[in-house]
Amino acid sequence: MRARNRKAIRRGVILLALAALAASIPALVQSGSEAAAAPAAPGVVDTETINLCADEGTINLPSLAGVPIWGFSLDSGGCGGPATLPGPVLSVDVGDRVVVNLANYLDEPVSIVFPGQALVPDAVGAPPNVGTGLVAALAATSLSGGSDVPAVAASLTTALPGDSSDVTYTADTAGLAGNGITVEYVDPGAPSSLAVTVIGTAITVSLATDGSAISSTANDVVAAVNADVNAALLVNAALAPGETSYTFTASNPGTFLYEAGTNTAVQVAMGLYGALVVRPLTPGQAYGATTTYDKEKILVLSEIDPNLNNYPALLGGPNAFDFVGDSGDYQAGYHPTYFLINGQAYPDVPDFLVDVNDRVLLRYLNAGLMNHTMTLLGSHQRVIAQDAYLMANPFNAVAETIPSGSTLDTISGLFHVNSGDRLPLYNRQLNVTNDGLYPGGMMIFLDVQ
């Protein structure tokens, strides 16, 4: 049922989303290898506001399409796009005051933690997407004489271009605020069923009662509105997300993770993570003058056990998955079979295009549950920072391990390569298979132009 609702709302939101995206978001969010953002003026504290959604989505893996994930995406008002794995790269300047607003469309609480940033970890998170709360919400409202009451639990999003979004109406002012959407309270004692009536642009939702109390849930309302052909022309109903917000000052440059801080074993394994890059004031440097680079690549490492992601909803979904593996279920135990770089497995991982003599900054982030050891053939990797701390003694590594939850920055001077070389960068623990088949997994090529 939820999947249907989410599909419906996206159709309506895309038009609204485009304008907002174009206006503000791209400055904050970059793909992995774009050039550094312009720095803020020294001494000026910028506030960067980032709106994220936590939601369901799917990704395609080699020979395995449509794997369900939970992920972060940009929120441009009603959750702008499908959830991605990993979440968007958040790029800010050192010294920025960073505000991250989270809208949670998942069925369970979700928080974000920012390892390496100075803020108290949030173990509570944004409440779940309101699914069954309408009755409670109505009951908590002061009812006066059987009159209509606010539909506080149901957020209704218009499909009409240019109109307002996320509108909630009270029955008393129905029709005056633009969309004419009413949630009408039906007095207990008069048994009735849930009904949606459309007259012009006014939609009236009559809640069901069982004769003594309301029996409609917010889920029911959303489903009924979306199921009504006439109503669906006017609105897309959606459940209101749970919301929370985080504020911190990005004091130090470096490569950081952000990830779920609630129900972490499941939520992180399902994909709720991403990269936060804090840039120093001088473009083209990772930290300071000793870390100058020409090109950078963000490499978010993780892994997927499809048995977790595909665990049947009827059996309780991913939360019912047996991580430890002592249940006797043939799928039991967390055994990843896909190993990902930026959410993709080889051969889907696009080559990273570089030039001879480039100084290439590789920002590794291990968002997975396993440690990963990475090897680059044909060039040295100079380890310059770990967990966003600049090393006093940078060193060259052949095979360096990025522990789970850690980040590592290396710079490779491509001075001993030739145009046409393809340098393999791969997991030396030989997680280079897709469901056991080589080649695949955590492998990418630096393609020397």
Added chain:
Amino acid sequence: MVTSMTRRTRLGLLLAALGVFAVAAVAVPRSAAPLPAGALPCTTGPTFNLQARTGRISTPDGASMFMWGFAKNPGAFQMPGPILCVTEDVPITINLTNSNIPEPVSIVFPGQTGVVAAGGSPGLFTQEVAMGGGTVSYTFTPSEPGTYLYESGSDLSKQIQMGLYGALIVRPAGFPSRAYADVSTAFDPAREYLILVHDMDPDLHRAVERNEPYDVTQKHDRYWTINGRSFPDTIAGDGVAYLPAQPYGALVRVKPYNATTNPLPALIRMANAGMSNHPLHPHGNHVQVIAQDGQLVGPGTSRSSEQFTRTAASGQTFDMLFKWTNAENWTSTHPVPVTLPLLRNLVFKDKVTWYSGSPYLGTKSTLPPGTVSFNRCGEYYYPWHSHALNEFQNFDEGFGGLATLLRVDPPNKTALQCPGP
């Protein structure tokens, strides 16, 4: 304790350790053609002719494992591949043929730059050679001293696991008895050791032998090796006759440090060709880690450190200097400051031990009746082992697997008085 041990895995455990954790092993092998004690059995270039071929290794519990490996050409199958010792800045060529492995093979050289591959056919990482498909040549100039791996660059998750790996040692130009050009890395050339570790799931090897499918993501290791051998075979000498395909021992053998007569440390070169990370624990001792992945970290920089457990990640190498210092100088006139246990209270697992019966270096003493000791001249033994203790066994039978011994010889005994493996 495990009760169902085969004879060769039986080990004696001295329960009254007195600071010397004594582990005993049985079946001291007779060396057929022993190499000089401690000298690394190098294969030198600058041109190396190698072949990839199938073969078998034996494990201490009496099993054998089907392997793919690099061998000299011409030459018999061996595990691991030959220890290639070369000199910095001297160009080298490795010619590879594929004798009987039913898929294309290749070699990559992690940590090297400018490798030019010629011949064969193009593969994902480099030029490959199919069975009977001629020769592929890899040419490069190793520009930095250190310890490196060479390994398959084809079908990695199968071929490296099947055994297509070896060690490449690059010596600094002009300083063959230093690990690096830096004078602080000088070592005793007779005390240079390789600890090249690997992990094996027999199901993988059986599946490859039978041409059956195997899902490497389900790999469940049962055997762990140093230089292609599992403990206690690791402490046998180089080239022993009963391990014809596993020519390299791993017994680390030193004499106490002495500023005049024994000033130089041993050099331990550790490399991990396996899929898992392995922590090596020099029991009761510290090693000084001087380099990682062929990059000097000290002395002289703050990253050099003494460690009593060093984890090598997959594909990673470490160089370690080791000196054993007789700090307390215990003798019968300067006795150990604890009460020695009574003979009748000592229990030796399986009634065998390497313990001398005495806590004093160079002294042999009484052991309980019926106990067999393999101690030669009152030397000390310490286990060096994987502290991931599940790896300290051979298919669930301990002790075994990723382990070897440190043997400390008495300073005042001759080689004749104190024979080695």
